[in-house]
Amino acid sequence: MHLAIPFDNSYARLPEQFYTRQVATRVCAPRLIRFNDGLAAELGIAGGDEAALAAAFSGNETPKGAEPLAQVYAGHQFGGFSPQLGDGRALLLGELVDNTGQRRDIQLKGSGPTPYSRMGDGRAWLGPVLREYVVSEAMHALGIPSTRALAAVSTGEQVWREAGALPGAVLTRVASSHIRVGTFQYFAARRDLASLRTLYDYTVARHYPHVEDPAHLLSEVIGRQARLVASWLSVGFIHGVMNTDNTAISGETIDYGPCAFMDTYHPQTVYSSIDAHGRYAYDNQANVIVWNMAQFATALVPLMPDAGAAVEEFTALVHAMPDRIEAEWRRAFCAKIGLAKAGPEGAALVGDLLARMADGQADFTNTFRALVSGGARDQFLDPMAFDTWEEGWRTRIAREADPESLMRAANPALIPRNHQVEEMIQSALAGDFAPFERLLHVLSRPFEDQPEAADLTRPPRPSEVVRQTFCGT
Ligand code: AMP
Ligand code: MG
Numbered sequence: 339m340h341l342a343i344p345f346d347n348s349y350a351r352l353p354e355q356f357y358t359r360q361v362a363t364r365v366c367a368p369r370l371i372r373f374n375d376g377l378a379a380e381l382g383i384a385g386g387d388e389a390a391l392a393a394a395f396s397g398n399e400t401p402k403g404a405e406p407l408a409q410v411y412a413g414h415q416f417g418g419f420s421p422q423l424g425d426g427r428a429l430l431l432g433e434l435v436d437n438t439g440q441r442r443d444i445q446l447k448g449s450g451p452t453p454y455s456r457m458g459d460g461r462a463w464l465g466p467v468l469r470e471y472v473v474s475e476a477m478h479a480l481g482i483p484s485t486r487a488l489a490a491v492s493t494g495e496q497v498w499r500e501a502g503a504l505p506g507a508v509l510t511r512v513a514s515s516h517i518r519v520g521t522f523q524y525f526a527a528r529r530d531l532a533s534l535r536t537l538y539d540y541t542v543a544r545h546y547p548h549v550e551d552p553a554h555l556l557s558e559v560i561g562r563q564a565r566l567v568a569s570w571l572s573v574g575f576i577h578g579v580m581n582t583d584n585t586a587i588s589g590e591t592i593d594y595g596p597c598a599f600m601d602t603y604h605p606q607t608v609y610s611s612i613d614a615h616g617r618y619a620y621d622n623q624a625n626v627i628v629w630n631m632a633q634f635a636t637a638l639v640p641l642m643p644d645a646g647a648a649v650e651e652f653t654a655l656v657h658a659m660p661d662r663i664e665a666e667w668r669r670a671f672c673a674k675i676g677l678a679k680a681g682p683e684g685a686a687l688v689g690d691l692l693a694r695m696a697d698g699q700a701d702f703t704n705t706f707r708a709l710v711s712g713g714a715r716d717q718f719l720d721p722m723a724f725d726t727w728e729e730g731w732r733t734r735i736a737r738e739a740d741p742e743s744l745m746r747a748a749n750p751a752l753i754p755r756n757h758q759v760e761e762m763i764q765s766a767l768a769g770d771f772a773p774f775e776r777l778l779h780v781l782s783r784p785f786e787d788q789p790e791a792a793d794l795t796r797p798p799r800p801s802e803v804v805r806q807t808f809c810g811t
Contacts, residue, residue, distance in 0.1 A: 341386030341394055343444070345403035347432040352540060355525075355533045357407040362397020362429055363450025363460065365506065367494025370395070371771060372471065372778075374488050377512065381436050381444075381488075395489035395510045397429065397449040404431040404444075408452035412527055413520030413583025414633055416617055421527045423520060423583050424454025427462060430516065441544060443516050444488065448508040463497040463504035465763040468774055470509055470594040472762065476754045476781040477591055482569045483562075484591040485513040505767070514590055517541055519634045520583030526637035538641055545588055552638040553651050560631050560659050562589025567627045568666030572674060573750060574600040574702040576620050578610040578807065585630045596807035599753045601797045603695040603702040609756070609807040624667070628659045673748040674706050675731060676741025687731055694723045701797045706749040710742055711787065750784040752794055756804035 349356065370392040378384075386394065393399040400406060408425035415423075429452070431444045447470075448462030467490050477484035493506035517537070525534040542549045549555045566589050570577065577584070578596035586592040596610035605621035613619070618626060635652035642648035668680035668688075675691065677684040695705055698718030708714035715721035715728070735741045754777065762773040780791045788794075798804070 339385030339387075341390045341401060342384045343394075343401050343403060343432075344382050344434045345401075345405075345432040345444075346434055346441075347403075347405045348441070348540070348544070349409070349430060349433065349443075350405040350407055352536060353533065355410075355530065356537070357409050357430070358424075358453045359406070360408045360429060360452045361400060361406050362446060364398050365396050365493035365495050365508075368392040368396030368398055368508075369492050369494065371468075371490040371492055371507070372774070374475075374486070377486055377488055380438075381434055381442060381512065383434075383488075391489060392491050395446070396491040396493060396508050397446050401431065406431050406446075408454055409516055409521070410454060410524060411518050411520040411583050412524035413518065413581050414523075414630075415581045415583070416613075419523075419527070420583075422454070422524065425452055426455040426458050427452075427460040431510075440514060443513045445511050445513065445516060446508055447511055448493075448506065459497065461493075461495075461497045461506050462509065463499060464492060464507040464766060465504070466595070467507040467509040468763055468766055469759055470511070472759060472774065472777050472781065473594050473597060473754050474511070474591070475778060476784065477575075479782050479784050480573055480750055480753075482573070482575075482591060483566060483589055485511045485594075488512050513586070513592060514588040515541075515544060515586070516592070517545075517587045518583050518592075519585045519587065519630055519637070520581075521587075522634060522637035523582060526640055529640070531640055534637075534640060538638075541587055552641045553648075553655065556631070556635055556638055556652055556655050559587055559589065559634060560655060561662065563627050563631060564659060564662040565589070565666050566591065567623050568663055568670050570623060571620070571667060572670035572748070573753060574603070574620070576600065576607060576609060576618070577623065578613065578618055579809065580618050580623060580626045580630065582630050582633050585627070585634075587634075595809045598756050598804070598807050600702045601755060601803070602699050603692065603705070605692075605696060609804070611806045611808050624660070624663050627663070628656060631659055632656045670748070673744050675709060676735045676738055676745045678738060678741075678744060683734070687727075687734060691727055691731075694718065694727055698723050700724075703750060703753050704795065704797065706745075707751050707795075710745040710749065711751075747785060751787055752781055752784045752791065754781055755794070755798065756807065757798040757802040758794060760804055 370388045394401045406429045410424040428447045429449045451460035471487040489510040491508045495506040496503040497506040584593040598609040608616045608619045639648045668685045671688040672680040672684040700717040705717040715724040718724045765773045
């Protein structure tokens, strides 16, 4: 049966200032690595044998109804403003309305150069494609808003990176949209008020139909981002490149680059090779997202009739964001220790545990999981440090109705550990995709104890520790 994707492309109907129409550059020998059948069913995508899927999701054939384009945006990268970025190695094929009525973007990543490629080749290599596939699907299974992975295709071509020649690949990702803080910044910086208004109207209609004015939109996006970052913190996730062009207005996790999950808990953990000063360290993410929302607010000011009043109103909203993050953080972490209500007493217990975990070099994921499955003290260099905390905690949860269920649902047994992701990539480079398939399978049920996957709960041995991750471009 022919591949049928029910496209309905609203972004392509926006004015030409928003994008450049561009088709993918052909590759020599596309081969399907994986297709996400479950997600495809949700999206109403039907048919297509392996060859047809490989042709469509490598970009070699433009599926019927697609209107490929590269989106333009701007963004603060590590705090410095770039007035023009854009899809340099990605193409929006189009959109569709899924079986729940939600509009979703279908985007190729690694599909060749566009007018926004700057010095880049527009390509991706296998490693980052498999990494984004596994980590974004794991995020989704953890219940954290995220872009999804629909397909991975190898291109049969080589991509040149620092490490030398590497096999090329294309990822197809699905997002509730690719509108970024940087998309607003692009038009605001150019003082293109007409386009800024169009973008505002489009965004409200697509994501926040109940919103009445830009202040309301700002407040809604702040709410979603506060919840998102708190949920990252609750699973030990470090995004790695929280530039404003990588902050989605929808509140989804987007642009998986040098991201990583922490093994040993330490609040200042950084993995990204390009994050020399720890701007995007684990515990700085809550600060950076406030800074990013301040940039979003700045881009919205021109939409307001009175700039002075707008600045005052928006500033108040941004200043209130740390408290909103704190509230989300408390809720998430109190559940992790089995408390249904997130009061100051619970937050103090969490804070105390985290301090002891940092001192005791405890594994983040396994310590929290062990609160319900047993053996938490063994995670600490000095198990007595846990014992003294445990006493107070046991007294406190004795008053809870069902702390076990809360903890089971808040503390995953399985996360994509860096060394396992790295091993999976090395296997794939050697032609063995079984570890990739296994990680996907196991991480689709992260809150279940899976005895047959006990090896995947093991933290890295000293020789296996991944200390740096790369943008992978
Ligand atoms: P990132 O920080 O990975 O989200 O990328 C920042 C910008 O660089 C985006 O505009 C990307 O499209 C662009 N970019 C990254 N890698 C490449 C590449 N290999 N070729 C062209 N553009 C790229
Ligand atoms: Mg990006």
